[in-house]
Amino acid sequence: MLDKLVGLAMLVAASAVFIYYSIWTLAMPFVDADHPLHSFFPPREWAIRIPVILILLGSAVLGSFLSIVMIRSNRKKAAKAKSAAAKKKA
Known part of the structure; x- marks a missing residue:
């Protein structure tokens, strides 16, 4: 509900x-x-400024999120590869 x-x-x-x-x-x-x-x-020039600011902020947040996810994913892959190599070596 x-x-x-x-x-x-x-x-x-x-x-x-x-x-x-x-x-x-x-x-x-x-x-x-x-x-x-x-x-x-408000004045008419804000009819363009507000959407541009929102688009820039949204793309910055989205880009930051994607870069954080990619960095964490690469760290996990590197850790898996390192542990697999250590198991293979032992």
């Missing part, structure tokens, strides 16, 4: 972010600059 609730909350959050970002990037350029609706949105 909890997993369905968490999934629903994530779906609602993702939908809200998508709708907000879509309105910000697609509709707001056609609204007059002095309209009060502009107070709900």
Whole structure:
């Protein structure tokens, strides 16, 4: 039950972010600059900066994770090879 609730909350959050970002990037350029609706949105240059920052952070985290996994895997292989060579020698 909890997993369905968490999934629903994530779906609602993702939908809200998508709708907000879509309105910000697609509709707001056609609204007059002095309209009060502009107070709900940050400046337009952040519509590009935020996704770029998120992509850079995500790729850095993913690259770090993959490099850690590869390093640990190589250490395990080296340890196995070393123990196999020691058993063969003895």
